[in-house]
Amino acid sequence: MSMREKVAWIAVTTSLVIFGWYFWSVWADFAARQLDGDVLFWRFLWCFGIAVVIMLPAAMIAARLGGQAFDPPADEMEVRIEAISNRYGLALLEILLVTIVLASKWITEIARTDFTIDPVGATAIMLVNLILFVTAFAALVREIIIIIQYRMYA
Amino acid sequence: MPAPPPISNTIRRLRFEHGEMTQQQLADAIGMTRQTVAAIEQNKYSPSLEAAFRIAEVFGVEIGVVFQWKADEEQGR
Numbered sequence: 001m002s003m004r005e006k007v008a009w010i011a012v013t014t015s016l017v018i019f020g021w022y023f024w025s026v027w028a029d030f031a032a033r034q035l036d037g038d039v040l041f042w043r044f045l046w047c048f049g050i051a052v053v054i055m056l057p058a059a060m061i062a063a064r065l066g067g068q069a070f071d072p073p074a075d076e077m078e079v080r081i082e083a084i085s086n087r088y089g090l091a092l093l094e095i096l097l098v099t100i101v102l103a104s105k106w107i108t109e110i111a112r113t114d115f116t117i118d119p120v121g122a123t124a125i126m127l128v129n130l131i132l133f134v135t136a137f138a139a140l141v142r143e144i145i146i147i148i149q150y151r152m153y154a
Numbered sequence: 155m156p157a158p159p160p161i162s163n164t165i166r167r168l169r170f171e172h173g174e175m176t177q178q179q180l181a182d183a184i185g186m187t188r189q190t191v192a193a194i195e196q197n198k199y200s201p202s203l204e205a206a207f208r209i210a211e212v213f214g215v216e217i218g219v220v221f222q223w224k225a226d227e228e229q230g231r
Contacts, residue, residue, distance in 0.1 A: 002189045075186040076202050077193060153193040 003069065004078055005150040006062040008143045014054050015143070019136050022047040026129050033114050035125045044132065081149045089142030096134035100127065159200040160224040166195055168213045168220065184208040 022044060029035050063070045074082065107126050108119075115122035169175040181191040184205060193199035194209075201209070210217040 002187050005189075072187070075190050076205060077190040077199050078187065150189070153198050154189065 001066070002078070002150065003059075003063055003066070003072055004074065004081075005147060006066070007059050008146040008150070010055055010058045010062065012140060012143045012147065014051050014058070015136060015140050018047050018051045018054070023129075023133055023136070026133075030126070035115065035122050037121060037125045040125060040129065077153065081146055081153075084149065085142045085145040088145055089138050092141055093134065093138035096138065097131070100130050100134060103130075158197050161200060162197065162222045162224050163195065163220055164222075165191075165209065165220060168215070172213060180209070180212060183212045 025043065026035075026040060029040070060070055062068075104127065107130070108123050111119040111122040111126065165180070169177070169180060177191045177195070178188045181188045184191075185208075186205065190199065190201075194201050194205075206217055206221055210220045213220065
């Protein structure tokens with residue numbers, strides 16, 4: 001398995017666990033109508049930090065165990081794989097961002113009716129977390145496409 | 155992944171004839187990963203012209219000895 005595929009597996013696994021938990025917790029807060037921007041901000045930063053702390057050593061260990069360079073220059077097949085996955089990932093991100101823009105009126109309505117104490121703050125929190133979610137989701141899909149391509153060429 | 159290109163290659167035989175050269179050794183010689191060499195050898199990935207020339211150079215043969223165009227055979231089927 002090439003180093004880049006290993007990194008993709010590590011990124012997918014870590015992202016699913018760490019950010020899966022984060023977005024599940026955001027959803028739970030939303031369902032309980034208790035969105036706290038400050039709490040979510042620090043929770044996200046913690047999750048981001050933990051993800052980095054897991055991914056970096058995991059990649060270094062994977063490189064060491066496989067006797068591979070940690071960040072080798074990509075060859076032409078790897079560049080092609082990256083380009084294809086980037087293209088699909090970017091297209092997905094664009095579609096999802098436009099979807100959020102189109103859904104913003106509906107989000108504002110939810111904030112106005114269900115978060116009467118601070119509807120403006122709730123709108124901002126929901127929009128920011130939706131943007132974070134679609135960004136993470138597009139990145140996850142991109143990494144999965146990388147893995148699929150490597151498996152097809154293997 | 156697109157359909158395999160109508161190109162065959164003799165990399166496996168050439169590696170055998172060059173002292174059982176490993177895919178990793180060939181990959182190191184042309185600046186690629188072993189996975190890419192394996193994909194080329196199995197005809198799952200078409201290398202660039204530059205990579206094809208590099209492979210031929212490693213074996214000291216003309217590029218036509220390494221890669222053969224099979225479009226005519228495909229049309230004949």
